[in-house]
Amino acid sequence: MSEKIYDVVVVGGGPAGATAANDLALAGHSVLLMERGGRIKPCGGAIPPRALDDFDIPQSLLVARARSARMIAPSGRAVDMPVGEIGYVGMVDREEFDEWLRERARMSGVERLTATFDKVERDEHAHPIVTFRRERGGPIEKVRARCIIGADGARSSVAKQCLPDAERVKCVFAYHEIIKSPQMGMIANDDAYDPDRCDVFYQGKLSPDFYAWVFPHGDTASIGVGSANKGFSLRGAVSEMRSELDLTRCETIRREGAPIPLKPLKRWDNGADVIVAGDAAGIVAPASGEGIYYAMVGGRYSAEAASQMLLTGEAKALKTARKRFMKDHGRVFWILGIMQYFWYSSDKRRERFVDMCDDKDVQHLTWQAYMNKKLVRKKPLAHVKIFLKDTAHLLGLRPASS
Structure with missing residues (x-):
């Protein structure tokens, strides 16, 4: 085992983990960011302009700027919602966006490690041990940390091991296909796809309990669907949507699927030295499924709570992350949850x-x-x-x- 004791080991290098790691490094802490690699989360990629300001994200990472949203009803009726003068919806490609966040953290002093988290162990010493493998079937390695941040996504292994009832979080399973954007004249109905518009389909045939989407990403587009119904074919729904929109001839670049939690965990910390963030904490907005901005906010709050715990030695500081998040965003999540339960x-x-x-x-x-x-x-x-x-x-x- 490495003799070095890190102030913080962050498990998971998505927007929550990378943001937490970067903030902690800038605060002067020694940080190891563990990311397993080779996985891109299925995500429409929408972020509000506020995210760019709050987290110093360059405009160059935006692959598109949506100026309106189109809501499509079961009958096929479409309602356009122009953003107007108040801004735009920024669109990012998660493969590029997440890597940029991780690399920024490295440049801030974070040590990056490509590995798969195994478990948290404890011995007679004060601080916990994080075990991991650098490659499948490889030897178990260990490193010690004063604090662990679990940012390893929905159904987080860190949360399941360290927090009560974390495995019971309800999830929607999301699946999308990244395709090359159709060129003008390539599809029969040019209005079926607009590079400046996000399309959201509220149709039971495409999702019995959530929604489907077509989001522009510049040269590419995300076509996806979410549902908590285990018997529902997400791939079948995307195939049907592509067929109806005449997008079957567009080249498929990659396919991705993953669970997405839609309710914050009741506890984010173990009362000692472990805290979770992002999807691992369950902070994806109900009804909309928006997660990038909230993940980064949660990552920042968890980092600040961890930093306070390290500086004061008071484990109760970890509880401030969830308290702050729910104070700032809990009411919105509550309203969106009711909306999803009723209208969908x-x-x-x-x-x-x-x-x-x-x-x-x-x-x-x-x-x-x-x-x-x-x-x-x-x-x-x-x-x-x-x-x-x-x-x-x-x-x-x-x-x-x-």
């Missing part, structure tokens, strides 16, 4: 949901909340109007458009 439960309700998205007040407050990552309070009358309209839709007093 049947095609009849999905139809009404898309109809509701045609409302200008809904569109304005939705984009304001997305850009600012908090509920907008500046227009109380608009909130009242939306509440009344939502109630009318809920009671069926307003007919769904067709």
Whole structure:
């Protein structure tokens, strides 16, 4: 075992782990970032402009800037939601984006290691041991740390070993195919794909409990679907969507699938020396499935909590990460969870949901909340109007458009 004791070993090099590692290194801590490599998370790749400002992300990492979203109902009715003057939705390719974050962490002083996490061990000494393999079937190696951050994704091995009930987190399984973007005239209906638009399909045939998507990535596009229904064919749904949109002739570059948690864990730390972040902490937004920005925020909060614990020796500092996140974003997650539970439960309700998205007040407050990552309070009358309209839709007093 290495004689060096790291201040922090971060397991997982996605946006949460890489952000946590970078922040800790900049704070003067010794950090080992362990990433298994060879895996790209299925992700639409959307991030708000605020993420670029909050985490010093260069514009050059954006492969596209979506200026609108199109919501497609079970009937095929499409409602366009232009972003307007308040900005755009930035699109990144996770293969390039995640590696840039990891390399930035290395340049900040983080030691990178390509390896697969095995387990956390303890002995008579004060600090835990992280065991790992550099290659499949290779020998077990060990390193000691004062603190461990588990950022190893949904159904995190670190969380399962160190936190109570972590294995019970409910997940949606996501699958997408990255294809070469269609060129002008390549598909029968040019309006079926727009390089400046994110398309979201609320159709039970494509997902019985979530949604499907087509997101532009510049020269490529992400076509995907999510569902918690184990008997539902995600590949079949993507194949059907590509066929209906005339995208079957577009070259498939890669296929990826992974579970995505949609509810924050009740505990992020073990009360001593382990804390989780990102998908491992369950912080992907319900209803929308947005995770990149929240992962980076969670990674930062966990890093700050770990740093405080290292500096003070007080393990209770680790609890501040979850408290801060839930204070800042818990209400949004709660509302989105209710929305997903109700509006995604049947095609009849999905139809009404898309109809509701045609409302200008809904569109304005939705984009304001997305850009600012908090509920907008500046227009109380608009909130009242939306509440009344939502109630009318809920009671069926307003007919769904067709």
